[in-house]
Amino acid sequence: MATTTITKTEKLVGKRIRRREDPRLITGTATYVDDIKMPGMLYAAILRSPHAAAKIRSIDISKAKALKGVHAVFVGEDTKDAGAVPCAASLPGLRVPHHNVLAIDRVYLVGHPVAVVVATDRYIARDGAELIEVDYEVESAVADPEKALAPGAHAVHPQWPDNVAFNFHQEGGDVAKAFAEADVIVKQRIVSQRLIPNSMETRGVVADWRAADRTMNLYTSTQAPHLVRSLVAQILGLEENRFRVVAPEVGGGFGAKIQTYAEEILLAWISMKLQKPVKWIESRRENFTCTIHGRGHVDFYEIAAKRDGTILGIKLKLIQDLGAYFTILTPGIPTLSVLMMPGLYRTPNISADIVGAFTNCSPTDAYRGAGRPEATHGIERMVDMLAAELKMDPAEIRLKNFVRNEEFPFPTATGLVYDTGDYSAPLKKAMDMADYDKLRKEQAEARKQGRYMGIGLCAYGEICAFGPSPATPAGGWESATVKIEPSGQVTVLTGISPHGQGEETTFAQITGDELGVGIDDVLVLHGDTSMVPYGIGTFGSRSTAVGGTALYYALQDLKAKVKKFGAMLLESEDVTLAGGKCTDNKTGKSVGFKEIAAAAYRAMKLPPNTEPGLVATHFWEPSNFTFPFGAHLVVTEVNGETGDVAIKRYIAVDDCGNILNPLIVDGQVHGGVAQGIGQALWEQAVYDDNGQLVTGEFMDYTMPRAHMMPWIESAHTVTPTPVNPLGVKGVGEAGTIGASPAVVNSVVDALSTLGVKHLDMPLTPEKLWKLISAGRQA
Amino acid sequence: MIPQQFEYSAPKTLDEALGLLAEGARPLAGGMSLIPMMKLRLANPEHLVDLGRIKDLSYIREQGTVIHVGATTTHHDVESSPLLRGKCPLLAETASYIGDVQVRNMGTIGGSVAHADPSADYPAALQALEAKIILRGAKSERTVTAEDFFVDTFTTALEPGEIVREVIVPVDGDGTGTSYQKVLQPASGFAIVGVAVRLRKSGDKISMARIGVTGLSNRAFRAKEAEKALEGRTGTPAEIQAVAALVAKGVDANSDLHASADYRLHLATVYAARALAAALGRIA
Incomplete structure (x- = not known):
C-alpha cells in the first residue's frame, strides 16, 4: 500500500494539488464530535427559553427527573459555580453582562439555556427536557438595535436602561477641516443585516472527566482548541496541563466556532458532577437561535470630496447590534470595521463613533470577514454614490483615490500600516476581463430597450493574518513543530485548527519543498492540545500567513540540523540539502534523507554540540497584519416584471500575495463569493418585535445553494507581502468581502435610471419590483 | 430536532x-x-x-382515457415516467418542480396531496387536470374531485381513518398543451405562486382552458373566470395578458416574509401569462 518515497519530487508550492483531507470527507469516514462514542456515555439535552425576555418565577424539574433513563437535571442555581461564558474583547467603559451557562433568574433571548437534562440516550434527554415546567413572567423585548437605543425601549439588562454597552470613538487627521473644505458631501444610511453563519456541522461537545487522574478530555467542534482549553480550565478551576481539548473533524465554522460557548463549560461541569462521559449535539434549530450571528450594522456614512473626485474624509456613526450577551469577540468586531473604513483609498481624515446596542437577540460575533465586509460594503457603496453625484465613472473615481504603489508601507488615518499593494492592478484586470467599455455600451443599448442591466464594481481591501499579539485579545502568534521520524517520514504539528481551509495539503506542500521530500511523506496534524505545544487557532485568514510561517521557520531550524548530520555522515564540512539528500559540495557524494534520519535517532555518533533526534518547534510572532486586496466586477440584469436579479457575469480578481495552491485558493474564493452573494440577495436573520427569530430554520432562511450561483470567473494578481517569508496574505474571507458591494453596486446601477441611489440588502425581488413599479408609474 | x-x-x-x-x-x-x-x-x-x-400502492397505469397513479408513487417516479411524460405531461412537469432531488426521491403523490400544503405544487396541476382522488377507509372507498378535495390550508376532504389511495388523471390527447410555471420560495423551494395550465384547441380556437393555482391563497383553486374568458379565443398576447389578470382577480392572497399579498397577486398574473403562453406553444 503506502510506499515511502522520501525523494525530492517537483516543486509542490504553486501547484493545483487536490486536498489530501478530502478522501475521508467524501467517503464518510471522518470523525466528527457526534461520531465519538464512549462506554457509559450519557446524553445532554438543553431546555431553552421560548421567550426573548422574561423573569423566571420557578422551574419544576420533578417530572423530568422521574422519567426513566434520566440521570440528572440541572438548572441555573446548580451551575452558579461553573463560572461565566467568557468575552476576550475589551474596550474602555465596556459594560459586560454576566453570562451564566444556564439562566438563573431571567432569560434574555429566545434559545437562552434554562435547564439541562442528562439521560441514557438523546431521545430520553429531549423527552425529559419537554417535561420541565418553567413559570415565566414574560416581558416586552427589543430586537432591533435602533429601537433599543430609542428612549423608553425595553431594557435588555435592567441595570443598563439605555441598552448601550459601549461608545467608542476613533479619529485620524482633521475631519472637520476636510468636510469644511469639501465641494461635495454625500450621506447615506447603510444596513449590513444580521446573518446566521450556518456551518454544515452544528456545534457539539463530548466531555470525559477522569477523576482518578484529575484529567478532562473535551471533544468540541471548535476553531480554537487551545483557547477553549485555557478558558474552560480557568473557568472550572481545573489544571490546564490535565485538560485536553480535541477539535476532531470540524464541519465548518466561519467564525462561529472561535468562541468558548456555555455548552463547552456546562458539559465539562456535568461530566465532573456525574463522573461519566457526556455528549451534547446542537440541533439545527439551536444552531439558528443560540450560536452567534454575524454583521448586524446600521451605519450612517458621510463622505466628503473635491469636485474632481478626490476623497477628503469619511465620517461614520455605527450602531452595532450586539445581541443580549457577549461571546469571545462580540464588542471588538465593529472596531475592525472602523479600522478598515478607508478601504483602499488614501482618505487622510476619518472620524468614527460606534454605539454598541444590546438587543434580545443572539450575540453577534465574528462571521467570515468579521467587520471587514461591513466596512467594505460601506466604503464601496459610498464611493459609488460619490461617483454618481459627481457624474464620474465608478472605476475612474476608484483609480483616482487608490493608495499609490510608491506609498507603501502606507499609514492609514485609522492607525494601520498597509503592507504592500498594487491596488489598480486587479481593478484594471477585472475591467479587461469584462471588456468594460464594451459592457457600458451594451448597457446603454439595454436601457434603450427598457431593460435593467447593471455593472457593479468593488475594490476591496482587508486586514488578515491576525495578527501582531499586541493587537489581538489572546496572542497573535502561531506555532509549528516538525518531526522527522526515524523512517524519514515527516510529521507536522500546527497550532492552527483547520476545518475546511486545506492546510493539511498546503502545509505538506511547504514542508515537502523545504525538506525535499514527497507530499505523501508528510502528515499534518492539528486540533489536539495534548499533541500540539500550543496554538491560537484558525480565523481571520491567519492560518497560512502566520501558522505557515511558523512552519517555515521550524523547517529552517530542522534543515540546519539535518545538514549537520548529513555533513557528519559524509565527513564533510560543506553540504547542500536538496532533492531529498545531502550532497558534499566538493566531492559530489551524497547521503539520502532516510539514512540521515536513521542516523539521527540511532545516534551511534553525533555531530559536535548536537542532540539526537530531528524535531524543531518554532513560535512565530508577526510584525504586522497583511492586507490582501482585489476587485470584483458583477454584471446583473433585473427582471422588470418580477424584480428577480440575474447575475450575468461574476468576475473576481483577488490579490492574496503568493499562491501556494491555486485549487484551494479558488475554493476559498468560490465559497466566500457564495456567502457574499447570499448576503446581497437572500440571507437575513429576521426577528419580530417580540424577539422571535422568524427565519429560524432552512425553510425560511435562504442559504445560497449551488444552483443559485453564477459562474465565477476567478483571476489573480500577485503582490507578495514583505510581512512573512512566504509572501502570503490570506484569502479565506476575500470572497465575502468583495461580493456584497459588487452585487449591490451592480443592481443599484441597473436601477439608477429610475433614480435609485442606494439599496439595502438583501435585494429581494419584491423590494426591486416595488421600486420598478413605482418608477414606471412616476 | x-x-x-x-x-x-x-x-x-x-x-x-x-x-x-x-x-x-x-x-x-x-x-x-x-x-x-x-x-x-x-x-x-x-x-x-x-x-x-404496502404492495401495489406505488404504480402508474394507463386504463382507457385515464392514468391511475398509486398513492406511494414518488415524485421522482412521476417526473420520470415515460407514460406520464407522453400522455399527461403536466403532472410529470409539476413533479419535477417539487423540492429538491432528495425530496423527490422520498416524497409521494399521496402524501403531498393529503398534506394539502397551500404552497405545494401538485394541487395546481390536479386542479387543472380535473383529477379524481380515491379515498379509502377501513370499510369503504369513495372518489372525490380535486376541486372538492382541497378544502382549506392543510385541510382536505379526508375523513379520520381514510387515506389517499390513488390519483386519477386524464390522458391528454392531441391538440392539448400544458405548462406549470412556478415562483420558488428561495429557502424552502415551495411555490410562492404556481400556475398550472391545460389548454385544448379546435382549429385555431381554444376549446378548453383549465387553470390551477397554488401558493396564492389558503388552498389551490381553479381560476374559472379566467378559463371562461379564454375559451373561444385564439390566444393572442393581448388576450393572454387580459386572462392572466383574471387569475388573481378578487383572490384573498397570502402574505408572509417572502412575498406580500400584493406581490403574490402580481406574480400570479405574470406567471399565469407565462404558463398560458407556454401551454399554447406546446399544443401539437
Whole structure:
C-alpha cells in the first residue's frame, strides 16, 4: 500500500494539488464530535427559553427527573459555580453582562439555556427536557438595535436602561477641516443585516472527566482548541496541563466556532458532577437561535470630496447590534470595521463613533470577514454614490483615490500600516476581463430597450493574518513543530485548527519543498492540545500567513540540523540539502534523507554540540497584519416584471500575495463569493418585535445553494507581502468581502435610471419590483 | 430536532394499515412534511403507520382515457415516467418542480396531496387536470374531485381513518398543451405562486382552458373566470395578458416574509401569462 518515497519530487508550492483531507470527507469516514462514542456515555439535552425576555418565577424539574433513563437535571442555581461564558474583547467603559451557562433568574433571548437534562440516550434527554415546567413572567423585548437605543425601549439588562454597552470613538487627521473644505458631501444610511453563519456541522461537545487522574478530555467542534482549553480550565478551576481539548473533524465554522460557548463549560461541569462521559449535539434549530450571528450594522456614512473626485474624509456613526450577551469577540468586531473604513483609498481624515446596542437577540460575533465586509460594503457603496453625484465613472473615481504603489508601507488615518499593494492592478484586470467599455455600451443599448442591466464594481481591501499579539485579545502568534521520524517520514504539528481551509495539503506542500521530500511523506496534524505545544487557532485568514510561517521557520531550524548530520555522515564540512539528500559540495557524494534520519535517532555518533533526534518547534510572532486586496466586477440584469436579479457575469480578481495552491485558493474564493452573494440577495436573520427569530430554520432562511450561483470567473494578481517569508496574505474571507458591494453596486446601477441611489440588502425581488413599479408609474 | 416517542408499524397490506388507522394511528408516506414537523414537535403522533411497504400502492397505469397513479408513487417516479411524460405531461412537469432531488426521491403523490400544503405544487396541476382522488377507509372507498378535495390550508376532504389511495388523471390527447410555471420560495423551494395550465384547441380556437393555482391563497383553486374568458379565443398576447389578470382577480392572497399579498397577486398574473403562453406553444 503506502510506499515511502522520501525523494525530492517537483516543486509542490504553486501547484493545483487536490486536498489530501478530502478522501475521508467524501467517503464518510471522518470523525466528527457526534461520531465519538464512549462506554457509559450519557446524553445532554438543553431546555431553552421560548421567550426573548422574561423573569423566571420557578422551574419544576420533578417530572423530568422521574422519567426513566434520566440521570440528572440541572438548572441555573446548580451551575452558579461553573463560572461565566467568557468575552476576550475589551474596550474602555465596556459594560459586560454576566453570562451564566444556564439562566438563573431571567432569560434574555429566545434559545437562552434554562435547564439541562442528562439521560441514557438523546431521545430520553429531549423527552425529559419537554417535561420541565418553567413559570415565566414574560416581558416586552427589543430586537432591533435602533429601537433599543430609542428612549423608553425595553431594557435588555435592567441595570443598563439605555441598552448601550459601549461608545467608542476613533479619529485620524482633521475631519472637520476636510468636510469644511469639501465641494461635495454625500450621506447615506447603510444596513449590513444580521446573518446566521450556518456551518454544515452544528456545534457539539463530548466531555470525559477522569477523576482518578484529575484529567478532562473535551471533544468540541471548535476553531480554537487551545483557547477553549485555557478558558474552560480557568473557568472550572481545573489544571490546564490535565485538560485536553480535541477539535476532531470540524464541519465548518466561519467564525462561529472561535468562541468558548456555555455548552463547552456546562458539559465539562456535568461530566465532573456525574463522573461519566457526556455528549451534547446542537440541533439545527439551536444552531439558528443560540450560536452567534454575524454583521448586524446600521451605519450612517458621510463622505466628503473635491469636485474632481478626490476623497477628503469619511465620517461614520455605527450602531452595532450586539445581541443580549457577549461571546469571545462580540464588542471588538465593529472596531475592525472602523479600522478598515478607508478601504483602499488614501482618505487622510476619518472620524468614527460606534454605539454598541444590546438587543434580545443572539450575540453577534465574528462571521467570515468579521467587520471587514461591513466596512467594505460601506466604503464601496459610498464611493459609488460619490461617483454618481459627481457624474464620474465608478472605476475612474476608484483609480483616482487608490493608495499609490510608491506609498507603501502606507499609514492609514485609522492607525494601520498597509503592507504592500498594487491596488489598480486587479481593478484594471477585472475591467479587461469584462471588456468594460464594451459592457457600458451594451448597457446603454439595454436601457434603450427598457431593460435593467447593471455593472457593479468593488475594490476591496482587508486586514488578515491576525495578527501582531499586541493587537489581538489572546496572542497573535502561531506555532509549528516538525518531526522527522526515524523512517524519514515527516510529521507536522500546527497550532492552527483547520476545518475546511486545506492546510493539511498546503502545509505538506511547504514542508515537502523545504525538506525535499514527497507530499505523501508528510502528515499534518492539528486540533489536539495534548499533541500540539500550543496554538491560537484558525480565523481571520491567519492560518497560512502566520501558522505557515511558523512552519517555515521550524523547517529552517530542522534543515540546519539535518545538514549537520548529513555533513557528519559524509565527513564533510560543506553540504547542500536538496532533492531529498545531502550532497558534499566538493566531492559530489551524497547521503539520502532516510539514512540521515536513521542516523539521527540511532545516534551511534553525533555531530559536535548536537542532540539526537530531528524535531524543531518554532513560535512565530508577526510584525504586522497583511492586507490582501482585489476587485470584483458583477454584471446583473433585473427582471422588470418580477424584480428577480440575474447575475450575468461574476468576475473576481483577488490579490492574496503568493499562491501556494491555486485549487484551494479558488475554493476559498468560490465559497466566500457564495456567502457574499447570499448576503446581497437572500440571507437575513429576521426577528419580530417580540424577539422571535422568524427565519429560524432552512425553510425560511435562504442559504445560497449551488444552483443559485453564477459562474465565477476567478483571476489573480500577485503582490507578495514583505510581512512573512512566504509572501502570503490570506484569502479565506476575500470572497465575502468583495461580493456584497459588487452585487449591490451592480443592481443599484441597473436601477439608477429610475433614480435609485442606494439599496439595502438583501435585494429581494419584491423590494426591486416595488421600486420598478413605482418608477414606471412616476 | 428529536421527535417524541411514537409507535411505528409497517404493515404489508392496505387492509392491515387501514385497520390501524381506524384505531387512530397516523399514516406516514414519504415523510417529507410529517417527519420535519415531528422533529420540531409540531406534530406528535402516538402511532405511525408506514404505508411504504404496502404492495401495489406505488404504480402508474394507463386504463382507457385515464392514468391511475398509486398513492406511494414518488415524485421522482412521476417526473420520470415515460407514460406520464407522453400522455399527461403536466403532472410529470409539476413533479419535477417539487423540492429538491432528495425530496423527490422520498416524497409521494399521496402524501403531498393529503398534506394539502397551500404552497405545494401538485394541487395546481390536479386542479387543472380535473383529477379524481380515491379515498379509502377501513370499510369503504369513495372518489372525490380535486376541486372538492382541497378544502382549506392543510385541510382536505379526508375523513379520520381514510387515506389517499390513488390519483386519477386524464390522458391528454392531441391538440392539448400544458405548462406549470412556478415562483420558488428561495429557502424552502415551495411555490410562492404556481400556475398550472391545460389548454385544448379546435382549429385555431381554444376549446378548453383549465387553470390551477397554488401558493396564492389558503388552498389551490381553479381560476374559472379566467378559463371562461379564454375559451373561444385564439390566444393572442393581448388576450393572454387580459386572462392572466383574471387569475388573481378578487383572490384573498397570502402574505408572509417572502412575498406580500400584493406581490403574490402580481406574480400570479405574470406567471399565469407565462404558463398560458407556454401551454399554447406546446399544443401539437
